[in-house]
Amino acid sequence: MVVMTLMLAAAWRFNPRIAGLGAWTLSYFFGLLVCVNLLLRAVAPELLLVLLAQLSAYLMAWLNWVGTRAYVGAAPVPRRYGVLGAVLLLATAAWFTVVQPEQTTRFTLMSLVVGTLFLLCARTIAQGRLQDHPARYLYALASGGHGLFLLLRPWLFRVGNHGLFDAQHAIAVSHLVVVESIVAIVLMAFGIVMLANEQVTLELRRIADRDPLTGVFNRRAFLALLDKGSHYAERMAFPLSVLLIDLDHFKKINDSWGHQLGDRALRHFVTVAQACLRDGDVIGRLGGEEFAIFLPNARLAQAEAIASRLRGALEMQPLRHGEAAIALTASIGVAQRQPQEAPHALLHRADEAMYLAKHKGRNRIELAASSPLPADGTATPALP
Template structure:
């Protein structure tokens, strides 16, 4: 436990940007405190060792849960819940140690309380897909197995008591309990260390694929995803449409109010565009003020409707900047992808449609007819 705690602290010290790592380090620090209390229990009054041990175990599980939520980007729990749960666990342990001694019930409450924290941690982490995030699922599995064992642990002691009547149940099957705890917590700890690598790899991939200003895909990543969407459309014989959008007179905004204001306008536009799209739609920034959107499984009428809805929304929602509201308009080109064409060719045709919309007076949607052989026909 001391080794894992030390390594976690060292990793957190140099990677403080990784969400949840600080909480996980504190969790294992509580686990280290618990082991120290166990080593000193013969030198401490029973009620002191029980309260310290139960408090450390409760905090360890709760901080593990908070670390999982932070890593997954989930909102913070109201700390009153965690504090109340730990106070109840410690209070019940104190009552069942000092007032009405009952090791069996005390052990049951302690085990099930800790189990809840680890099972909730497993539930939080088991998201995103096994293939994409295998380490995350490994940690979730370790936490789940540990949680289930904690649920069953009181029954194991009861079994030991039944098989060896008259023998102190604390001594009946201690090796199994200690071994499981060591293995599970070490697995979870080293899984957390592997999660730091997963997070760093994901962050680097995001830097390579995402536009840093608007948080949509950059041109290279967008074209890769468009190629994949074209392949999928060919296999399923479904339609695929591409939109190219350009913000009208954007250079004038930059020249008049500066690039910071222009950046705010771009982010405002992306937020509006995202509200018009489905989960399966893909948006990318091609460069400057030009964006593109892939609409899988959308027919011509549906693609035109999305483009018109986006155009109308942008025109009706000014960007709120430090210089006041700035009214925007966009020109949108729409085209359907052909069976054998490349992503660059489809994008070029949608780009031509966008420029035709500008020629027609801007703040327009123009549909460019695709070649005869189109995907889905």
């Protein structure tokens, strides 16, 4: 237990931003107190031992659930519920220790409460596709199995013909409980470490895929997503359109106001653009002041409408700098993917339309020619 607690504490120390990891680490600290309680049996009063054991086991399970909910982004459970549960459990334990001594009832209540909390951990982490998240699968299996065992544990300890074990098997049952607890605690700890590692991997992937200035996809990630989207559109016979966008006179903004304001202008454009897009639309920064957006399941007319909404919104929302309002406009090329058209050919048509918009005076939208380039990207020679 000490090793598991130190392992989680180290993971939390180096990854403090991972949601839920702090609560999980604290839960194992209280699990450690359960073990300490066993060492104090010979010297401490019975009531103190009972209350310490009940509170530690409850807090370990409760904090596991709190950590699990935080990890998946679920709404936090109000702390007053946790405090109320602890108070009720301690009051019940004290009653069945001092006023009406009944070890079986006390043991059963604790097993039911703690077991239910671990089952809630499994249910919470299991939301979504477990096969895509092996770490979640391990944690769900360990916490769910442990919770189920805790619910069955009072029945296993029943003595008599109605129980699975009679009195002479009590030692064997005790050994089973100890082994199950050790296995579950180790598996849950490794599951938590794997979950933390999964979050670190996702964060590194996000950093690798995102433009650090604007937060949208960088060129490499955008082209990879466009390639996947194009293959899916081809296979499912769905339309797909692309917007290629260049901010007008951006160099003048940098020269007149400085690069810091130029960076703000890029972020301002992204904010305006994202407000104009649908769920599922993908925006990326190709470089400098050039952006691209691909619109799944959008024909040319719908793509043109989105481009028009974006262009108008940008024109109506200048960048504020003190009392100054810095106008931003964009030239946009729109192209719809044609059957069997390669992604780079689609982008090339949108790029040509965008440069046509610039040539015609900027702050406008141009539609790409409907004839795509061949898949190899070379121009088709004119017929004689």
